[in-house]
Amino acid sequence: MKRLLKIIHSLIPLLLILPTLSLAAQHKVIRVVDGDTIVVDYKGKNEKVRLLCVNTPESVHPDKKQNIPMGKVASNHAKDRLKGKYVDLEFEGPKRGKYGRLLAYVFVDEVNFNLELVREGLSPYYTKYGLSQKYDKEFREAEQYARNHNLNIWGDPELTQKYLRLKSKWGQYKSKVGSPATVQKKEWKYVASKKSNVFHRPDCKWVKKISTNNLVGFKSREEAIRSGRRPCKSCRP
Ligand SMILES: [Zn+2]
Helix, strand or coil: CHHHHHHHHHHHHHHHHHHHHHCCCCEEEEEEEECCEEEEEECCEEEEEEECCECCCCCCCCCHHHCCHHHHHHHHHHHHHHCCCEEEEECCCCCECCCCCEEEEEEECCEEHHHHHHHCCCCCECCCCCCCCCCHHHHHHHHHHHHHCCCHHHHCHHHHHHHHHHHHHHHHHHHHHCHHHHHHHHCCCEEEECCCCEEECCCCCCHHHCCHHHEEEECCHHHHHHCCCEECCCCCC
């Protein structure tokens, strides 16, 4: 009896991790298309997944001039890491893009593969369609790491120039939609535009339209009212 108890006792840690194991990766990777696109078995259907917040150099573009050796490096990296594996998908915002592809963060062995691509210098932090809502800080750090270590793209002067140019273009978009990140960082309770006499809750839809340069914040409702502003009718702060 004592021995049996001992055996049961030794099984407890295993029983505790079983629920975690059953939550483990759900979707089989059917094919790696290129560095930032894969096909997975999603609810019984083969579905294309475009990885969020990354854009690796091209390797299988129909316009062959766009395909560059670094694209092949990124594609091979994705194949090494993902081929035949089971992965998890994490969505953010709209689940599908304009071509019907799933837009997701891909987790392999519990590692965020999107972030890994940026940390390896195989992709810039791609903000053309907005900042990452869940991992903005991590993406910035990953890119800084890759640049500091001259990894892949950032070890090639020509590619570095190209991506810095692109990044400054995406930056215009970034400053528009970057407001929520700024608000979070400054711990503002209410916000407004310098150019308007209305104040909002930080999550109001109108806040996203305020450019970062024009954004002002308040630590309290009283402070917002003292500034001469009235509450927004849509978010009713
Ligand atoms: Zn509002």
